[in-house]
Amino acid sequence: MSAAPKIPERAAIRTSRWALWLPLALFAGFIVLVLIGLLRPASHDVASQFVGKPLPEFSLRAAADNRPGLARANMIGGKPRLLNVFASWCAPCAAEAPQLAQLAAAGVEIDGVAIRDHKPELAAFLARYGNPYTRIGADDVSAVQMAIGSSGAPETFIIDAQGVIRYQHIGEIRTEHVPMLLARLQEAGK
Amino acid sequence: MKRLLLILALFVFAPPLLADDTMPPAAYAYRQLDDPRLEAKARGLMETIRCLTCQSQSIADSDASMAGDMRNQIRERILRGEDPEAIRRWLVERYGDYISYAPQVSPATWPLFAAPLLLLAIAALLLRRRFARSGQSGAVK
Numbered sequence: 001m002s003a004a005p006k007i008p009e010r011a012a013i014r015t016s017r018w019a020l021w022l023p024l025a026l027f028a029g030f031i032v033l034v035l036i037g038l039l040r041p042a043s044h045d046v047a048s049q050f051v052g053k054p055l056p057e058f059s060l061r062a063a064a065d066n067r068p069g070l071a072r073a074n075m076i077g078g079k080p081r082l083l084n085v086f087a088s089w090c091a092p093c094a095a096e097a098p099q100l101a102q103l104a105a106a107g108v109e110i111d112g113v114a115i116r117d118h119k120p121e122l123a124a125f126l127a128r129y130g131n132p133y134t135r136i137g138a139d140d141v142s143a144v145q146m147a148i149g150s151s152g153a154p155e156t157f158i159i160d161a162q163g164v165i166r167y168q169h170i171g172e173i174r175t176e177h178v179p180m181l182l183a184r185l186q187e188a189g190k
Numbered sequence: 191m192k193r194l195l196l197i198l199a200l201f202v203f204a205p206p207l208l209a210d211d212t213m214p215p216a217a218y219a220y221r222q223l224d225d226p227r228l229e230a231k232a233r234g235l236m237e238t239i240r241c242l243t244c245q246s247q248s249i250a251d252s253d254a255s256m257a258g259d260m261r262n263q264i265r266e267r268i269l270r271g272e273d274p275e276a277i278r279r280w281l282v283e284r285y286g287d288y289i290s291y292a293p294q295v296s297p298a299t300w301p302l303f304a305a306p307l308l309l310l311a312i313a314a315l316l317l318r319r320r321f322a323r324s325g326q327s328g329a330v331k
Binding site: 044046047048049050087089115116117118121140141142143145146147148149151152 | 210211212213216242243245255256259260262263281282283284285286288289
C-alpha cells in the first residue's frame with residue numbers, strides 16, 4: 001500500500017494539453033467529412049478513360065434494316081461526329097431522341113451503337129422516336145461498349161476526323177446540353 | 191365480379207414500365223468454362239471486378255446484363271489463354287482504378303499502403319518510450 005505507483009507527473013501534464021482535445025478534433029473532422037458527403041453526394045458516373053485515345057478497331061453488323069452496320073473505318077475522315085450508345089429498352093434513350101434530332105438537323109452526323117437489341121424492337125423504337133442515325137451497329141454482347149469504356153446507355157461520344165475520342169457525355173442529352181455538344185464538335189474539328 | 195377480374199387481368203398482363211433488355215444472356219454469362227482450372231482463374235478475376243450497373247457488387251455477383259456481358263468476355267479471353275491480370279489492366283485502362291476491387295500501388299493509392307506501416311512505426315516508437323519509462327521506475331522501486 002505504501003508502494004503506490006509513482007506517476008511521472010511532468011510527462012502526464014505535458015501530453016495532456018493537446019491530447020485532451022485530440023478526440024474532439026477527430027470527431028469534428030469526421031463531422032466535416034459527413035457534411036461534405038451529404039451536401040455534395042458523390043457522382044456514380046464512371047467516366048471513360050479512353051477520352052483522348054483513338055477509337056479501337058471494331059465492326060458491327062447492321063442493327064436496323066434501313067441503315068448500314070458500323071465499323072471503325074466508317075468513323076474516320078470528314079468532320080467530327082457523334083457516337084451514340086443507346087437501346088430500344090432504355091427509357092432515357094427515348095427521352096434524348098428530340099435532342100438527337102435537333103443535333104442531326106444542325107448537320108451533325110450521328111452513328112448509333114445499339115446495345116443488346118432485337119431488330120423488331122429497335123425498328124419500333126426508331127419508328128416511334130425518330131431515326132437520327134447515319135449507321136447503326138448491333139452490339140449484342142456490349143463488346144464495343146466495353147472497348148471504349150462506356151458504362152451504360154445512353155452515352156454519347158464525340159469522335160474527331162482522325163478517329164480520336166474527344167469527349168464523353170454520360171446520361172441523356174437534355175435541351176441545355178445541345179449547344180455545349182455543338183461547341184465541342186466545332187472545337188474537335190479545329 | 192367481371193370488372194374485378196378485368197382489373198386483375200390488367201395487373202397480370204401489364205408490361206413493365208422500365209424493362210431491361212430481352213436479349214438472352216451471352217454464351218458464357220452464366221455458363222462455366224469446361225476446364226475447372228480456367229474457370230477458377232476467371233472466377234478469381236470476376237470476383238474482383240466491379241459491376242458498373244450495381245456498383246457495390248462484383249460482376250460475379252451481379253445479374254445486370256452488362257455484368258453478364260463482362261463475365262462472357264472474361265471467360266472467352268481466359269479460354270483464349272489470356273492472363274487474368276492482363277484482362278484487369280485492359281479494363282482499368284478503360285474504366286479506371288474504380289472498376290477493380292484489388293487496389294494496385296499507384297501515385298494516387300500509395301498512401302493507402304504506406305499509412306498502416308507509418309502508424310505501426312509510430313505505435314512502436316510510443317510503446318518503446320513508455321516501456322522504457324516503466325522499466326526505469328521499476329528499477330527505482
